[in-house]
Amino acid sequence: MKRKVFILSLCLILSSFIFYSLVVDVQPAESSPGFWTLSPQGQLIARVIYTEARGEPFLGQVAVGAVIMNRVRDADFPNTISGVIYQPWAFTPVAYGYIWNHIPDASAVRATVSAYNGWDPTYGSLYFYNPAKVTSHWIFSRSVVRRIGSHVFAR
Numbered sequence: 001m002k003r004k005v006f007i008l009s010l011c012l013i014l015s016s017f018i019f020y021s022l023v024v025d026v027q028p029a030e031s032s033p034g035f036w037t038l039s040p041q042g043q044l045i046a047r048v049i050y051t052e053a054r055g056e057p058f059l060g061q062v063a064v065g066a067v068i069m070n071r072v073r074d075a076d077f078p079n080t081i082s083g084v085i086y087q088p089w090a091f092t093p094v095a096y097g098y099i100w101n102h103i104p105d106a107s108a109v110r111a112t113v114s115a116y117n118g119w120d121p122t123y124g125s126l127y128f129y130n131p132a133k134v135t136s137h138w139i140f141s142r143s144v145v146r147r148i149g150s151h152v153f154a155r
Contacts, residue, residue, distance in 0.1 A: 035104050038112065041081040043104075046112040048085055050104035051093035052128075053151070058107055060149035063122045065115025067153065070126055077126070092135075122146065125153035 035046060045065055053061040071077035071084040078084050085094055093099050104112075122128070128151045129139045142154035 033109060033113065034106075035109050038109065042112055042116060044082060044085050044099075045116065046104040046108045047099040047102075048091055048094065049111050049115075050102060050108035051098050052091060053111075053149075054102075054105075054108070056149040056151065058111060059121050060151055061108060061111035062114045062119055063125075063148050063151065063153055064128060065111050066120040066122045067125055067128050069115050069118075070120065070122070070124055074126055121148065122153040125155055127154045128152065129154070 035043060038046060045068055048068060049061050049064050053064045056064075068081065068084055071090075072079060072081055078087055085091060089095050091099075123145050125145045127139060127142050130150045131152055132150065134140070139154070145153045145155055147153070
């Protein structure tokens, strides 16, 4: 009798495991780091990317990060990531504090890492804007480099 109970229990456990592995979509570990594993500067870039380019294609998210990195390297802007991001009115979500309202998703984190590592789909752009949401018309004086999603990237 004990043997039958043992075999029945074993069969039940194995069938549960098989059923679980068929029904539950087991995902491999993410290949990109999570938001909380980024450095403080990386987290800051990710927050700007997420609030400025959420809903944009991945290339557009990388492009927003590339603009930040391009500004760090340009003599007309602060030479640190935090200096660029906190420069008064440089980024509307920063000025209004929106960057603190959300945790960036995996796409924004991947875009951050890509831009930080040198991918620049903007070809050196220092500015970007959404033409449908412009509030400061001086941006139209900048030379357009390319369009990605809803954003225009310019020098």
